[in-house]
Amino acid sequence: ELARWSVASSRNERHFAITHHGRLDALSVLRVRHGPRAWEVAHLFARQGVNEAVEDLLERAVAYVASQRGERLFLRVAHRSPIQQIAETAGFRVVVAEEVYTLAHPMAGDLHTLRMDVRPPLPADRYGIFRLYNAAYAPDARAAIGLTLDQWHDSLEGGSGVREYVWEHQGSIRGWVRLDQRGSSVAVDALIHPDEGKQAAAFVSYVAQLAWGHRSPTWIVPAQQATLVEALESRGWQHSRAYVVLARNGDRSRLSSIV
Numbered sequence: 001e002l003a004r005w006s007v008a009s010s011r012n013e014r015h016f017a018i019t020h021h022g023r024l025d026a027l028s029v030l031r032v033r034h035g036p037r038a039w040e041v042a043h044l045f046a047r048q049g050v051n052e053a054v055e056d057l058l059e060r061a062v063a064y065v066a067s068q069r070g071e072r073l074f075l076r077v078a079h080r081s082p083i084q085q086i087a088e089t090a091g092f093r094v095v096v097a098e099e100v101y102t103l104a105h106p107m108a109g110d111l112h113t114l115r116m117d118v119r120p121p122l123p124a125d126r127y128g129i130f131r132l133y134n135a136a137y138a139p140d141a142r143a144a145i146g147l148t149l150d151q152w153h154d155s156l157e158g159g160s161g162v163r164e165y166v167w168e169h170q171g172s173i174r175g176w177v178r179l180d181q182r183g184s185s186v187a188v189d190a191l192i193h194p195d196e197g198k199q200a201a202a203f204v205s206y207v208a209q210l211a212w213g214h215r216s217p218t219w220i221v222p223a224q225q226a227t228l229v230e231a232l233e234s235r236g237w238q239h240s241r242a243y244v245v246l247a248r249n250g251d252r253s254r255l256s257s258i259v
Helices: 051-067 082-089 123-136 139-145 149-155 194-210 226-234 252-257
Strands: 013-020 023-032 038-046 072-078 093-102 162-169 172-182 185-192 216-222 238-249
Touching (some): 013 051, 038 051, 038 149, 051 072, 051 082, 072 082, 072 149, 082 093, 093 139, 093 226, 123 139, 139 149, 216 226
Parallel strands (some): 038 072, 185 216
Antiparallel strands (some): 013 023, 023 038, 093 216, 093 238, 162 172, 172 185
16 A cells, blocks of 8 residues: 555645654555635544554644645544544644544335435535535634635645535525535535525435446535434445544644754
């Protein structure tokens, strides 16, 4: 796995390593998210028992992001894993918890589900999706991800071959879905407005019609989207694992530590 990341960094990617007596202790790969204000730890490798090295690596990553005028560095780890504790010691704070659900067979839409006004997003929908995000996330999470439209936009996760859709109802964006399809697998991210809980089951069913040609579906649900969790469980989805997304603001006081 490490050999895959031994190539030179690209403009939007940076690699950091910690060594001790010629032995590699930890390696991180940083990547710009949707815009320059937000970066993420895309990959993190470490030997067992090198907690201090990992903490040092994260500190250097934060300093580098600050040197690039970045405002936030994100890290996704398994919930209650050792790396979560190390990251929190390094000043990262949990932004949102995510529940991962899987299905043992392809998603199937309900032919009797009422048609919903779901379509690919337009540039003019950007503010509407931002309003949906503000309604769906708690204030402390919004403060960590981005309070302004530009901060939020930069913090969005990227990816090639990703399809996005919005659900518009009565003139406003009430739902959003992102499909990351790779081969026969598909990963779903979605948000539904808290006031549209009664439509969650229909929304889940309609998403199944969009995610064609797959055998192995996964749905990542932010913990605050309880109506989506209920809709998924009612359709046979099984809880698989849990993650947390942590974030730390760029710290310009640590710029001298960059190597």
